[in-house]
Structure formats: structure tokens, C-alpha cells
Amino acid sequence: MIESHNTKGLIFNVQYYSIHDGPGIRTTVFMKGCPLKCLWCQNPESQRLQREIFFELEKCTGCGICVQACSEGAIELFEGRSRTNRKKCSGTGRCAEVCPVEARKIMGRSVTAKEVFEEVARDALFYQRSGGGVTLSGGEPLAQPRFAVSVLKLCKDAGIHTTVDTCGYASWDTVQQVLSYADLVLYDFKHIDPAEHKRYTGVSNELILDNARKIYHELAIPMLARVPIIPTYNDSADNIKATTQFISSELGKNIKVHLLPYHRLGETKYERLEKMDLAVLIEPPAEEQMLALQEIVQSFGLEAVLGG
Amino acid sequence: MNERIAKLKSNLQLESFPLCIEKFKLITQSLEETEGQPEILRRAKSLARVLDKITIFIEDGELIVGNAASKPMGLEIDHDYGPWSEEEIASLKDEGYTISAEEEAELKVLNSYYKGKSLVGRMGEVLYEDERLWPFMQSGVLFPPWKSREEGSGGGYAQGGLGLAPGFYLMGVDFAKVLNEGLQKIIAEAKEELKVLKFTSANAVKKCYFLKAVIIVLEAIIRFAHRFANLAKEMAAEEANSLRRKELERIAETCLRVLAYPARTFYEALQSFWFIFLLITPSPTAAAGRFDQYMYPFYKRDIEEGRLNDEEALELLQCLRIKDMQLNRISGKLNRQKNEGMAKWHNWTIGGLTPEAEDGTNELSYLILEAAKRCPTPHHTITVRVHEGTPEDFMLKALEVVKTGIGMPAFIGDKSYIEYFIRNGVPLQEARDYIVTGCLDANLPAQSRTASIAMFIVPRVFEITMHNGVDPHTGKQLGPRTGEVEQFTCFDEFMAAFKEQLAYFMRLNAERNNIELCAMKELLPDPVRSSLMSDAIKEGRDVLDRVMPFENGAVMNPVGMINVADSLAAVRKLVFEEKKITMKQLKEALAANWEGEYVEMRQMCLKAPKYGNDDDYVDLIARELYQYWAEVTGTFDTALGGKHLPTAISITAHGPGGALTGATPNGRFAGDVLADGTMSPMRGMDLNGPTAVIKSALKINQDPYQATLLNLKFHPSALKTTEDLRKLSCLIRTYFELGGKHLQFNVVDKETLLDAQKHPENHRDLIVRVAGYSAYFIKLGRAVQDEIIKRTEHQLTV
Numbered sequence A: 001m002i003e004s005h006n007t008k009g010l011i012f013n014v015q016y017y018s019i020h021d022g023p024g025i026r027t028t029v030f031m032k033g034c035p036l037k038c039l040w041c042q043n044p045e046s047q048r049l050q051r052e053i054f055f056e057l058e059k060c061t062g063c064g065i066c067v068q069a070c071s072e073g074a075i076e077l078f079e080g081r082s083r084t085n086r087k088k089c090s091g092t093g094r095c096a097e098v099c100p101v102e103a104r105k106i107m108g109r110s111v112t113a114k115e116v117f118e119e120v121a122r123d124a125l126f127y128q129r130s131g132g133g134v135t136l137s138g139g140e141p142l143a144q145p146r147f148a149v150s151v152l153k154l155c156k157d158a159g160i161h162t163t164v165d166t167c168g169y170a171s172w173d174t175v176q177q178v179l180s181y182a183d184l185v186l187y188d189f190k191h192i193d194p195a196e197h198k199r200y201t202g203v204s205n206e207l208i209l210d211n212a213r214k215i216y217h218e219l220a221i222p223m224l225a226r227v228p229i230i231p232t233y234n235d236s237a238d239n240i241k242a243t244t245q246f247i248s249s250e251l252g253k254n255i256k257v258h259l260l261p262y263h264r265l266g267e268t269k270y271e272r273l274e275k276m277d278l279a280v281l282i283e284p285p286a287e288e289q290m291l292a293l294q295e296i297v298q299s300f301g302l303e304a305v306l307g308g
Numbered sequence B: 001m002n003e004r005i006a007k008l009k010s011n012l013q014l015e016s017f018p019l020c021i022e023k024f025k026l027i028t029q030s031l032e033e034t035e036g037q038p039e040i041l042r043r044a045k046s047l048a049r050v051l052d053k054i055t056i057f058i059e060d061g062e063l064i065v066g067n068a069a070s071k072p073m074g075l076e077i078d079h080d081y082g083p084w085s086e087e088e089i090a091s092l093k094d095e096g097y098t099i100s101a102e103e104e105a106e107l108k109v110l111n112s113y114y115k116g117k118s119l120v121g122r123m124g125e126v127l128y129e130d131e132r133l134w135p136f137m138q139s140g141v142l143f144p145p146w147k148s149r150e151e152g153s154g155g156g157y158a159q160g161g162l163g164l165a166p167g168f169y170l171m172g173v174d175f176a177k178v179l180n181e182g183l184q185k186i187i188a189e190a191k192e193e194l195k196v197l198k199f200t201s202a203n204a205v206k207k208c209y210f211l212k213a214v215i216i217v218l219e220a221i222i223r224f225a226h227r228f229a230n231l232a233k234e235m236a237a238e239e240a241n242s243l244r245r246k247e248l249e250r251i252a253e254t255c256l257r258v259l260a261y262p263a264r265t266f267y268e269a270l271q272s273f274w275f276i277f278l279l280i281t282p283s284p285t286a287a288a289g290r291f292d293q294y295m296y297p298f299y300k301r302d303i304e305e306g307r308l309n310d311e312e313a314l315e316l317l318q319c320l321r322i323k324d325m326q327l328n329r330i331s332g333k334l335n336r337q338k339n340e341g342m343a344k345w346h347n348w349t350i351g352g353l354t355p356e357a358e359d360g361t362n363e364l365s366y367l368i369l370e371a372a373k374r375c376p377t378p379h380h381t382i383t384v385r386v387h388e389g390t391p392e393d394f395m396l397k398a399l400e401v402v403k404t405g406i407g408m409p410a411f412i413g414d415k416s417y418i419e420y421f422i423r424n425g426v427p428l429q430e431a432r433d434y435i436v437t438g439c440l441d442a443n444l445p446a447q448s449r450t451a452s453i454a455m456f457i458v459p460r461v462f463e464i465t466m467h468n469g470v471d472p473h474t475g476k477q478l479g480p481r482t483g484e485v486e487q488f489t490c491f492d493e494f495m496a497a498f499k500e501q502l503a504y505f506m507r508l509n510a511e512r513n514n515i516e517l518c519a520m521k522e523l524l525p526d527p528v529r530s531s532l533m534s535d536a537i538k539e540g541r542d543v544l545d546r547v548m549p550f551e552n553g554a555v556m557n558p559v560g561m562i563n564v565a566d567s568l569a570a571v572r573k574l575v576f577e578e579k580k581i582t583m584k585q586l587k588e589a590l591a592a593n594w595e596g597e598y599v600e601m602r603q604m605c606l607k608a609p610k611y612g613n614d615d616d617y618v619d620l621i622a623r624e625l626y627q628y629w630a631e632v633t634g635t636f637d638t639a640l641g642g643k644h645l646p647t648a649i650s651i652t653a654h655g656p657g658g659a660l661t662g663a664t665p666n667g668r669f670a671g672d673v674l675a676d677g678t679m680s681p682m683r684g685m686d687l688n689g690p691t692a693v694i695k696s697a698l699k700i701n702q703d704p705y706q707a708t709l710l711n712l713k714f715h716p717s718a719l720k721t722t723e724d725l726r727k728l729s730c731l732i733r734t735y736f737e738l739g740g741k742h743l744q745f746n747v748v749d750k751e752t753l754l755d756a757q758k759h760p761e762n763h764r765d766l767i768v769r770v771a772g773y774s775a776y777f778i779k780l781g782r783a784v785q786d787e788i789i790k791r792t793e794h795q796l797t798v
């Protein structure tokens, strides 16, 4: 794959002092665009590979400045506040620039690999001392493979430890090319049953599981498993058992499993994207349930961690 | 927490606190009798009167004895800071403090005795008619502004503690000497010195008074301990419970011995320590020094000889926390705003390098932390000294305590602290023995003291610069004429004008400090503290009347410097570089407090570079300002013989200081709080997390400063696992290795704080870190509460 400093990518956040996305103190680059559509997605702003407007209704004064500014005619005033026609919006970000009360924010920043690298390198000081580095997350890093490779290569060349957090849904070719620049992979297991996986995420998990085997055995990259615990969707003991079974028998017993309890911080994001219809309202799992699931994983002889 | 500690701790939670006048009365009686005698002797005798006569008591379950006031949890009116006006007393009663009608009437009579004789009155003699200084004192450039000649900066103090004022000393007395040698030895030395004294100079006469005063107070302290021995003996005789009877007997034996003679056990050492601590208070800034160092030999010997186990040691250390909680304090209204929540900084310094460059961490250091974890009271404060060789286990232990949310310990970096002393000519070995006094200022045990520290509100000077030396709030010409800013053609001109104004007001600050120092020296000699400093008897001088081995008598302290850095960045970018707005428009916008047509301009200003994001554009301005402050400070002499030295702590003056300051070009509204801490970004302006804040702070050369302050607020989810704590420890170490001085953490989520505002009754024990000290959240003013909530919460990936 042709990587280059000037390869452009779309990201939506750079999170410094990120301490739950791999070893040490890290900087996590959140890339935009994801091939999956998990019903419970907690980062809905990460899904589309396109710039979008985050709108804080509470702040809007209904002044109408943004309506005038929008070249696409995507904004109208409604009940004293602005409202965006998301189909018409092309993500110019003009409205965010003019809004006097910062009710509008543009999600998604088009940057070159070099620019991202420079942002990441700022904290090199802390990586050295803590054994940290960069983590590409998303969204799905594999959805922008050339950009991902370019960023990873720049980091590796600068001696920065690289981690990729992926759902694993991409052609083997892509997986191989991107991950050859990764020192560590955080691999998501959303559901072990192919049909359920398809039902909740939009795609089956056969390719994902297959890629996992190859990454672990052929590329021999250290791997951490990440299992989101979403009540009523994938939190049954059976699913966790089967998932752990897969990890321990088909991958390796040295893989640490992180059980990530669902949190509700994503809910407001649906509001801000004016997509409330897509938000599912789920109660986070109880502490006791998390502990019970942790025990299940441990019973296979794997190390299990609650949270990041 | 065991039953004893739980019970003693519950005694601390009162609905209202009694104001006491017993100490005031005893002192007044004595002073009336000694009229005409040398001041230091009068003071010594008045203290002896207090120690001989004040009501004493031992509370049920107490192991370490020595009450702080004549009533449990009481606050003794402190006469040395000026009278309590009726208005001030009324406002205290409104806030739930109690005083009986008879005592209130008596207080009025006592007050009248002190008209003009207080510290404030004496300073007023000089300040009141001075053309330059009086308008300055009233302007609020120094916080709090003075109201009138008589009332100074707003009423006096009422506090626990049995010693002599002044309270705002930053110093550490020689605890080790008392514990290891006993007071009898010092008394004997003083008597010996008196015998050989030849009156060949005026100083010899002074020395004679001093030595006599020392003998009077030290003997009185020993008698005071004996009063407790007798009381405990009487109580033991009547005690039905045999366990408690034994405890009381042990108290009696201990009090009969300690202070006069060297302590033999950990228990005796603690009791000795506490009596001395009672005598260096009332003081919001009394320091325990390197408690884990000088106490360790006693602990170790007891453990080795099987007299003590860790559980017992822990119980005693918790008792000590509770004793310190009994040292209440409250100040006049304006000072209450300056440091809220019964602010005090009784700092225990632990860990760090020994003079021989070894790691000083020992078992006791861990136990002190464990005691705070088990008995999570806001006081005493703990500060952990960190150097390269600090064990990681110790860091984790300290962070475990941080995690409980009580806002302590604070962490400080040996490297920059030691460098500060080296720069000021202190030998390396001695520098390594530094201690924290007050919230973060450093001193050398028994070798130095800081007596004057004012809060200088830098953004007020920025406003004055914007108006060519005129204070926009009063229209008075307060500073020099540095030019109409509308005429300036480049940023350098603007900066030069600001610096000129700053230097002018700093000089006034220094002058005011000297007036304060002289008044203190004249009116408030303290033979207790003075006798516990190095070479005290040979020197034969009060601690304010001698040049100390390390002389840092007065420090200069900028508050809100970061707001000025942000404001200068906005001016530079928007007015001079991008020319998006004119100076005239900016001034109009500030005068209009950003209202009306200026809403958009405020947005532009808010978007200008802000300190705390690792952005050189503004960080280098902050660096330049702090550098300039340090340089200018060093040009001013103090009345005690040294130079002024720079420090940078803000207590909570950034709240009320902000209230006195108009809108500023960083986008801040008039009256809003200023940046807290001195290395901390303006709240909400740091958008890139704690590493960027740290990188910004590291651009400022902190070495010339006696202290700096950086608060970080974390969401509890950032400190869940040991792994998380290790990462935080790495952050701390990195900061210190690269020249950072101080870090402290508030760990509590927003929801809890909001709930506490709504339902204070459910959160009576919620403790937060304010600025260098911890306080009960519900006791803080609303503005400070809001500010804590708004302070950026460094959260995890969302």
C-alpha cells in the first residue's frame, strides 16, 4: 500500500492521556467511519465517513445566523431553535464558525498523516516514561487503510509504540497491511454467534473471527480482547462463555480479556446528531453481573479485566 | 475506623461552633497588670496566664490530650488582629456561630481596650495618610482591600490554639529538639546564658528580656502539661471502666514527663508534639515539618522492643488527625472569602530525600497515609515529597489516598524545590531537608520563616494598564501614566506598559509588606516560636528580630497571572497581528462586559490561544510574565534583612479577587473567578487533557519560586485500577523531573458535587481540594463550589 505523509484522513477526536486503550499513557486518535452498525453504538459520531454537525439544542438561541450562513439551505428555524436537515447538510462547518454561542460544532477533521503524527508526537515524553504510545481507534481504523498505515509508520519510525483498536471487519489484505505496523491489537468481540452478530451489527462475524485467527497466528501480533457488555444484547453467560472459549482455544491463553460495561454517555450524542430515533436506551450492567462475567472468563484460565 | 476514632470523629460534626473569649480575657488581665514592661515580657506573661488558667478538659476516649480552646470545638477570639466589630460578630452569628449575650457584652469591653493597639491599627498609622499607599491598600490590587484604618482588611480571627499570634507565619519549629532533648534543657541553656550576659550593648539588654521571656513561657508550658497530668489522675480515680482508667493513668504519667524531658516512646513523642503544636497555633499555617523523619526513631524503637504495633500506631495517628480538626478557625468577612471553608494548612511533610541524599520514605510515612485513609478528615494536610528514588509502592499508596477523594496528599517535586534553596545560597545538604509550611511554601526547619505574604491580583493591574494608570472602577489615577493603549502600534509597546505598571504596584506591595513586618516585629514578639529556632538562645533574639540562616521574611505572590497571559495573547493576536478588532473596540467591549453587540467579539477572544493547551503562542507569554515577576521581586529589600522572594500560590483569592476585577480580554466576564492555582489553566480552557496542561506548566521556569500550584481534577474512572494509578504516578514523576513543583488532584465526579449542592445534608462529609487545602464542600461559598464543578474534569475516552 502506498503510504505517504500527505495521505488525508478523517478523524473526529484526538484524546490525550488516554489510559484505557493499551499500555501506558497513550494518545488515542479516533477515526471516522465504520463498516458496522452496532445498535448500541456509543460513538454514533464515529459511524459516517463524512463531516457532521453536533448540535446542542439547549445552547441555541434561535438567532438564525446559521440559517443565513448555510450554503446548502440545510438549516431552518423551528420552535425558536435551529434544526438541520441532515440529508442536505454536506458538512461544510460554516454554521459552526458563525454560531455566536457555540451551539454547533463540526465533527470530523480532515488531516494529513503528518499532521496527526505531529499531534501525537507532542506527548512523546509521556510515552517513553510510561511505556505508552498511540492508539488508532474509531470508528474503524481499517476503514481508512492508507491513512492508518501512513500514521502508524510515521509513529513507528519515531519510536512510538502503536496500537490499533479494531472490529476486524476488513479484507485480509487490508488487515495485514495495516497491522504490520501495529505493536499491539485491541480486538473487539461483539457477539460470538454469527446470526446474532449480523442482527445487532449488520454483518456476520465469520470474516472477523477468521481475521482474528490469522492476526494472532500468522502475524503473531500481541492481542488484547475487548468485549463490550451490552445488557440484553450480548451479556448472557452463554455468549461470554462461547466468546472466551473461542479466544482461549482458537487464539491463545495469554490473551487478556477486557470486559467493557455499557455506559450511557453515548445517549446525548444521538441527541446532538438529531438522531434520537436511533438511540437505544439501555441500563448499564450492574457491578455484580460484571463480576460474574469476569469469573466466567477467568474460569478458562484467561486474565479478565473490568473496564479499559 | 475503630470505635474510638469513630466516636471522636463524630464529636467534630457540630451544628454550630462556640465563640470563646476566655483566652482574650486572661491575656487582657495580664497585659493590664504588666503595663509599662518590655513587650516581649508582657507577652510571655500573658501566655503564661493563659496556660495556667484556661479551662482544660479531656474528652472521653482521647489518647492524646490538650484542648485547643476553652470549650469543645470552640474558637477563641484572637485579639492581636484587631477588634471584632459588632457587624462582624453579627455576621458570624448568622453563619451559625454562637456566643452568649453576656460574653458578647464582655467582648465589647475587651475590644475597647485594644483600639489602635492591634497589628492592623499599627499598620494603619503608616498607611492611612500615605498618598500612594492608602489608595493602593483600598484598591483591591492586594486582596483583601482595606476598609478603614481601624478595621484593616476586615475583622480579626477567632481560632483554636493556645499560643501567641501572629498566625500567618510560614515556618517549622525544631520539633526534633523538643522530642529528643526536652524543654528543661532549653530553659537551662537560657539560664546559663543569662548568667554570663554582659551588658555592653543595647542588644544585650534585648537579649536579657528575650531569655527571661523564654524561661517564663517554657516553664509555663511544662506546668500546662502538669495540669493535664493532674486532671487525668483525678479522672482516673473516678473512672469505672478499667480500660479507660488505665488509659487515663498512662496520660497522667506521660504528661508529667513530656515536654520537660526527652520523650522515650512513640506515644510520649506524639503527646509532646501535640503540646508544642498547640503553642504554635492559633495559626492557619502551622507546619509539622518532616514528621515521618523525626518521629521515626521513636516508632522504630517501640516496634523493635515490642511496645507498639502498627494498629496502635495507626490509632494514635488518627487521634492526631482528630486533634488537628479541633483547631477551628474563622476570620473576618473579607478574609473568609479569601480562604473559605475554615481554611488552614497544617501540613505534614513526608517522604523525599534526606540530607544525605537517601530516600527518606519509611514505615511511618506509609502509616501517616493509611491514617488519612481510615480517618478521612480534611485536616491535617499531607504533602508527599517526590524524588527519583521515591518507591513506586509509596506513590501508589499516596494515590490510593487521593482516590478516596479527600484531596490529599499533595505531591511536590524535590528537584525544583531544592533548586530554589540552592539558588538562594543554601548548602545542598540543608536544602534537602526542606519542609512545606502553609499550603506549599517551603522553609527550612528551624532556619527560616516567612512572615508576610499578600495576594496580589495581577488582572487588576492589567485593567489599570488598559486605562493609562487609572483604576476604571473608581476613576482615580492609581498607577503611572504608561500611555493611552489606543495609541500603541505594536504588542511590545503594550507589554512594556503592562510591565511598568506591574513593577510599580509590586513596589507598593513590598513597601506594605515591610510596614507589616515592622508592626509584627514591634507588637508581636513570640518567645515560644523563637526559642525553638536554630541557635535561639545564643542569638537571644525574637524570630522577627534576627536575620535567619536562610532569609525569606516576605514573599510576593501573583494571583491570576494566567488570566493576564491569556488576555495578552488575545490582544496580541486580535488587535496587533490579525487586526480583527481595534483597541478602542476592545475597551468598549470590556466596559460593556461583552454585552450587546460584543457577543461575537467575546467568541473571538475565547478562541484566541489559551494557556494549558501546550500552545507556545500563549505559554511563552505566561513564561515571560512569571520570569519578570521573579526578577522584579528580587529587587526589593525586606525589613528583616533579606530580599523579597517570589512565590505563586493563590489560596482561594482567585474567587474574590475575580469579583473585584472587570471583564478581561481572555473572554472572561466582570466579576468571574480567575484561574485557580498559579500553574493551572483558566477553568474550562484546557481542552487537551492533563498532559498538555503539564507541558504548558513546564514552559514556566518554576525554580525561582518558593512554591507554585497546579490543580488537576480527575473523574474517578481515571483512578480505578492499580494500572491507572501507575500511569498517574508516571505523570507526576515526569512533571517533577522536568522542573514542576506541585500537583494536586480533586477526584470526585460532577454528579456527586451537584447533588451535594442540592442536598447538602446528605454530603456533610464530602471533602474537596480547594487550593492547597482540603475543605468540606458544603461549607464552601456557592461561587467556589461552582468553580470546583466547572474546573475541567480530565475524563476518559467518551
Ligand code: SF4
Pocket: A059, A060, A061, A062, A063, A064, A065, A066, A067, A081, A082, A098, A099, A100, A101, A102, A103, A104
Ligand atoms: S447560529 Fe447558533 S444560536 Fe443562532 S440559530 Fe444557529 S445554532 Fe442557534
Ligand code: SF4
Pocket: A053, A069, A070, A071, A072, A073, A074, A075, A084, A088, A089, A090, A091, A092, A093, A094, A095, A096
Ligand atoms: S455544516 Fe455546512 S452544510 Fe451542514 S448545516 Fe452547517 S453550514 Fe449547512
